Amino acid sequence: MSIVVEALSKIYGKQKAVDNISFSAEPGVLGFLGPNGAGKSTTMKILTTYIPQSSGKASVCGFDVEKEPLEVKRNVGYLPESNPLYLDMYVKESLAFIASVHGMKSPKGRIAQVIEQTGLGPEQHKKIGQLSKGYRQRVGLAQAILHDPQVLIMDEPTSGLDPNQLIGIRQLILDLGKTKTVILSTHIMQEVEAVCDHVIIINKGKIVADDTLAGLRTKNKGKRLEHIFIGLTNA
Secondary structure, three states: OOEEEEEEEEEEOOEEEEEEEEEEEOOEEEEEEOOOOOOHHHHHHHHOOOOOOOEEEEEEOOEEOOOOHHHHHHHEEEEOOOOOOOOOOEHHHHHHHHHHHOOOOOOHHHHHHHHHHOOOHHHOOOEHHHOOHHHHHHHHHHHHHOOOOOEEEEEOOOOOOOHHHHHHHHHHHHHHOOOOEEEEEOOOHHHHHHHOOEEEEEEOOEEEEEEEHHHHHHHOOOOOHHHHHHHHHOO
């Protein structure tokens, strides 16, 4: 398994943001769903070593997130919801900078490949601050996949994309999921139905569903994912 989470909890003061959850993920696209404040982003931040857990364990590609954070970071690409970017950098310049952070040798070919993959070709010589929100999102995605990680964790990756851009990024996520483990957090249920093999739904810090998309539908008499989600998280 690329990701293994065992009895993971995160407590802020008196609030349990993540409450004793366990799950695993392997190559493919996993939809990680839940209402606002359910614990999704907290879990993803723990898996990417941005914050420590309060208790429990998590590993990425066999590396413990608490004990081996550098190895975890080498194997993870992360696109956070906020998508922090250096707006005064040019697109190619920012990718070269990220390549240097990862210690990549001769990254020119890989940068060109990622620019093509993410559809940034027409914008590659512009400053990031000149780009639309959709293209900025593509830059964040390009940075996340640049070092060819085995695991990709993406928080609302299609935010701000128009329908045409959406199709391209959706296909890219599908392609990446053929060889990598992709965790996709989104509020767009159609997105999940289009690209995800497996779905986890978290509510109030606890996992309330963990199944294949087909399995979830079978258990819920063929209902659409949106209705299943509302039924499980509206309590």
